[in-house]
Amino acid sequence: MAVQLRRILWGLAEVIEVVPETPRTKSLLLEVPEWEGHEAGQHGDVRLTAQDGYQTQRSYSIASAPEDERLMLAVDRLDDGEVSIYLTDVLMTGDKLELRGPIGGYFAWEEGEGGPLFLVGAGSGIAPLMAMIRHRGAAGSDVPTRLLYSSRSYEEIIFREELETLASRDGALEVIHTLTRSRPEGWSGYDRRIDAEMLGEVGWSPEESPLVFVCGPTSFVEGAADALVRLGHDPARVKTERFGPTGG
């Protein structure tokens, strides 16, 4: 008999690169000594300590695949976010960051679990879904996968180019965007918030019993998850990750 024992301990990560993804979002590429590896969908906690000893911490989803060399966290800059402002405005290459993880085995996907996979995200909720898409690619998996991704505007689509590239050379990966606030001229895609109708049009039918992962701000996730269950999806196959009221 044995229970898998594992303490989640704080360690020091080194910032290798800070990559601007959109006007509001940056990716942190980290080197983490003795990182034990993660599953796509897991998150890490970042802890900041002020000079007077005040500590605060936030969770960020891991956007890199387990196979990637560097750990990637995607961070949204929140105007009142004491942690996110530091991470997006102040942090530089070579800085050290207190990090613990990987955390959470529930909202995670490993290619052996199969699919089809229906990924539904809003804003920086793309991060753990991106880890799954990258993991799927790195593992050479052909699990049929659809991503339905809601952004405010074209400029705010995180990982836009990489998603385009991946989808263009992989017939089993489809990426469907919706833009909720502004659209570029000639935009022919969805132009509203994700609703039941859109989930029904884009997603796999309940009869195909897809594995569904929904990630984003709390209100978005609750709306999408409720709609999916009303469409007939098995609640046990709809996994959610709420970011909180503001997202990020």
Next chain:
Amino acid sequence: MDELRLDGNAAAGTLGEVFSFEVTTAHYACENCGRADRIGAAMVYEVRDLGTIVRCPSCDNALIRLAHNRGRYWIDLRGIRYLQVEDVAE
């Protein structure tokens, strides 16, 4: 008070400070309504710098309450009938 409603998996880091096994994939049954599910599918309310409450998504009963104060953890498990953890040796 900055209270955040999140998923059970959001509490994995905090719960990991006191439990040395992965809590979010463990199964539970709610003491109040009997709902059986995994902790990762429950609701988590985090009150920043105070503590974490894991609630039943069916009846809102507090399943697990965890607080950290003056160098001590307080863990209240009255809301669950059991926690079922996978035996990895089998």
